[in-house]
Amino acid sequence: MSGQPVMAVSNPEARAGSPTVVHVVGARPNFVKMAPVISALGRRDAFRQVVVHTGQHYDRRMSDEVLEDLDFPEPDRLLGVGSGSHGVQTGKVLVGFEQVLLDTEPSLVVVAGDVNSTLGCALAASRLGIPVAHVEAGLRSFDWSMPEEINRVLTDRLSEVLLTHSPEAAENLAREGIPGHGVHYVGNTMIDSLRRCERRARALETWRGLGVAEREYVLVTLHRPQNVDEPTRLAAIAEALALLAVHAPVVFPIHPRTRMRLAANGALEHLEAAGVRCVEPVGYLAFLSLQASAGAVVTDSGGVQEETSALGVRCFTFRPNTERPVTLTHGTNTMLGDDPRDIAEVRPSRGEPTPCAISLWDGHASERVADILVARYGDVAAIGRDA
Amino acid sequence: MAGHRIISGPGLRLVPPQPIKTSTAADHRPIVLHALGGPDDVVLMASLVAALERGGQFRQVVVHACAADTAVTADDLLPDPGMPAPDSWLSVEGDDRTEQLAAMLAGFEAALLDEEPDLVVVAGAGDAALACALAAAKQGVALAHVESGLRQTGGAPSLMALNRVLTDRLADTLLAFSAHDANQLLDEGIPDSRVHAVGHTGIDMLRRHQAAALARQAWSSYGLPVHGYVLVDLGGGEPELDAEVLGAAVDAVARLHTHVPAIVRVRPGTDWAPAENSHLTTLAAAGVRCATDLSYVDALSLLTGAGAVVTDAGALQDEASAVGVACHTLGEDTARAATLLHGTNVLIGADPAAIAEVRPTGEPPVAAAIELWDGRAGERAGETLVAHYVLHSDHGLGVRA
Numbered sequence: 074m075s076g077q078p079v080m081a082v083s084n085p086e087a088r089a090g091s092p093t094v095v096h097v098v099g100a101r102p103n104f105v106k107m108a109p110v111i112s113a114l115g116r117r118d119a120f121r122q123v124v125v126h127t128g129q130h131y132d133r134r135m136s137d138e139v140l141e142d143l144d145f146p147e148p149d150r151l152l153g154v155g156s157g158s159h160g161v162q163t164g165k166v167l168v169g170f171e172q173v174l175l176d177t178e179p180s181l182v183v184v185a186g187d188v189n190s191t192l193g194c195a196l197a198a199s200r201l202g203i204p205v206a207h208v209e210a211g212l213r214s215f216d217w218s219m220p221e222e223i224n225r226v227l228t229d230r231l232s233e234v235l236l237t238h239s240p241e242a243a244e245n246l247a248r249e250g251i252p253g254h255g256v257h258y259v260g261n262t263m264i265d266s267l268r269r270c271e272r273r274a275r276a277l278e279t280w281r282g283l284g285v286a287e288r289e290y291v292l293v294t295l296h297r298p299q300n301v302d303e304p305t306r307l308a309a310i311a312e313a314l315a316l317l318a319v320h321a322p323v324v325f326p327i328h329p330r331t332r333m334r335l336a337a338n339g340a341l342e343h344l345e346a347a348g349v350r351c352v353e354p355v356g357y358l359a360f361l362s363l364q365a366s367a368g369a370v371v372t373d374s375g376g377v378q379e380e381t382s383a384l385g386v387r388c389f390t391f392r393p394n395t396e397r398p399v400t401l402t403h404g405t406n407t408m409l410g411d412d413p414r415d416i417a418e419v420r421p422s423r424g425e426p427t428p429c430a431i432s433l434w435d436g437h438a439s440e441r442v443a444d445i446l447v448a449r450y451g452d453v454a455a456i457g458r459d460a
Numbered sequence: 461m462a463g464h465r466i467i468s469g470p471g472l473r474l475v476p477p478q479p480i481k482t483s484t485a486a487d488h489r490p491i492v493l494h495a496l497g498g499p500d501d502v503v504l505m506a507s508l509v510a511a512l513e514r515g516g517q518f519r520q521v522v523v524h525a526c527a528a529d530t531a532v533t534a535d536d537l538l539p540d541p542g543m544p545a546p547d548s549w550l551s552v553e554g555d556d557r558t559e560q561l562a563a564m565l566a567g568f569e570a571a572l573l574d575e576e577p578d579l580v581v582v583a584g585a586g587d588a589a590l591a592c593a594l595a596a597a598k599q600g601v602a603l604a605h606v607e608s609g610l611r612q613t614g615g616a617p618s619l620m621a622l623n624r625v626l627t628d629r630l631a632d633t634l635l636a637f638s639a640h641d642a643n644q645l646l647d648e649g650i651p652d653s654r655v656h657a658v659g660h661t662g663i664d665m666l667r668r669h670q671a672a673a674l675a676r677q678a679w680s681s682y683g684l685p686v687h688g689y690v691l692v693d694l695g696g697g698e699p700e701l702d703a704e705v706l707g708a709a710v711d712a713v714a715r716l717h718t719h720v721p722a723i724v725r726v727r728p729g730t731d732w733a734p735a736e737n738s739h740l741t742t743l744a745a746a747g748v749r750c751a752t753d754l755s756y757v758d759a760l761s762l763l764t765g766a767g768a769v770v771t772d773a774g775a776l777q778d779e780a781s782a783v784g785v786a787c788h789t790l791g792e793d794t795a796r797a798a799t800l801l802h803g804t805n806v807l808i809g810a811d812p813a814a815i816a817e818v819r820p821t822g823e824p825p826v827a828a829a830i831e832l833w834d835g836r837a838g839e840r841a842g843e844t845l846v847a848h849y850v851l852h853s854d855h856g857l858g859v860r861a
Contacts, residue, residue, distance in 0.1 A: 159598040160569030160591075164562030171558045196626075200558065202616050223597050227626050249629075250648035 091452045092180035094120040099129035099190025102376050106185040108143040109265035109439035119451030123177050127166050127190040128153040142357035166193030181450045187221040195231045210235035211242025214396035239399035259441040260433030264383045268436035274361035283350045288423050290322040292367040301331045309413040311340035315347035316417035323349045368421020378406045385426030389419050403431045492518040493577035497525050497588020504583035507664030507838025509543040517850045523571050525550035525588045564591035579849045585620035593630040608634035609641030613793040615699035635841045640797040656844045659837030663782045667835035678761035682749050687767040688820050689721040696727050697772030709812035710739045714746035716816045723749045767820020777805050784827030788818050802830040
């Protein structure tokens, strides 16, 4: 399979002789992590940048909305791998991305996060001897039943430059025998996106449209297969959310797939009867608005643990473990465990949020990423040629 | 056992229908699925599968993935691997290695869903090992890796080197050929409870066929004097030789041949395997014999009768050391540390010109003992797997009872 023809080059004004860097995005969280990196590199003008969207997240409407909110550049190549089993999806990414690499002959490939596209593209690049930089390297849940953990460990093993967001991440890499000279503690590029969009997001006041008051409501996001794919467990979670709604308004954006499952066993009706605001999934800005004004957040996502910590909103992580312990030690995160009944005990904190400053989660991580990549792989001579 | 099944997936078909073992009465033993990806993997896996079969604590399923065009020849190369025939062949189709890897990722995933094994065993550093290891990890199936801990020592990582480090990262049980390889894994932070130095399973295969190889006297059919010729086997190493080096090596072999008889082994899948090849023309013009499509026993026979070996292939360095034939390795370093410490291996440097200076010993080989390379590594690997994955096993494999 081959991608569609090149539609646009992200910074066509870059000199023809500049080295090429290929950026990979495949799923929603990747956009948030990569947008500020692409923008910071674009300003340095040391690379020709090519953005590849693998199409791993197949919900076109959701993806497009997020891309727009982030001012994400139009992808130059769409691989359209779509959904599928891990093996089929990773295989399609491998073959499709290899073709992009043969066409563009990049000096560097940048991948982010821990989805199948991250691993597939890192592997395709490594097999062609092209260096890989991994944004958000070194995260470990030590839970081998998470497919993301497998993707993280293998991608880090393949990467030449490992960009970490916390000291723990660097320690994890050192423990795995990864040489320190490739590891750079740069901070969290996801928070760069958050800071850049925070003002616009807060101005949306998305919560108003749901009939809830600021700081009074609990925002709930659940997407992990072990929580939403198993009917008994999903029913128990719905029961806990209905109980929680007795004490505080609950806002629950629901993925269409999960909504279908809830509707199938009558749980959706039960939730709505209990007053839970069962809404459609929302875009990046609207979701940021909902997080920023929540009294508490219940989540099984990774990124939400980080965003709530940066916003100072208390977060309860409905999982047995986290690969982001810095949000526990320096952020607002609390491990709730994986017993659904505990969800009913969560209460909103009605006071003003007090953001904890996590070191290097300052909105400038992408600038540091760009400096490192330019120094290692960029056309250094080109910088300042205009000056 | 497995029964007849069709694996469907992109670019996959089941060919040709193989004799399938008929299922017996209810079998509650844990299932081990062995994933093979070609003759090299069979050499590494055969003694382990045979040991487990003798022990009987596992129900064994063998899935052999081969590129569609080599599926038949794998059987010809190894007529008697000493292990049960594969339960199914995964015929892998694709125009290049990446497409084949993608096909194997999907194919092994389907095979694991179908067989529901308790344990998956992969060997070596082929694409099949990585593909099945990744499928097993994503499905939460325990994984054992035979030939763990080997590391390429310098140069850009070859495809095999990438496969090795990733497969080792995915494995729950890492079966290493030597204490050196086991230490490499510990250095990478892998807990020592998972790492087992069991010895070289490839040498088990060698010991099993050594007598037959001697009796075969393959050297006579090429008109070569026993212990008086140099066996050259290049292009199968890690990293792969670049074209310039290979060309210089061919010239050096031609010069070598003016002093002593040389024979070049051409392995399928290497750069000079195609028949139309300037290297082969050069060699032919110099009168150097080329041996293609050698069976395992014929190749071992040529090694046993050689007076010296020149290679960059890791497996041959091991085999030469086990047999006691002087081995001259092209390169500044080798991953096969045991062959330098205890075997017959000598590094001749990266300049192929040195090949012309190699001379056969003219004497029968004298092998030194290398720890754990005793022909019983498969038994120890089997014991390790039984101890870890079979409940209530207080009889071990039962072979010593």
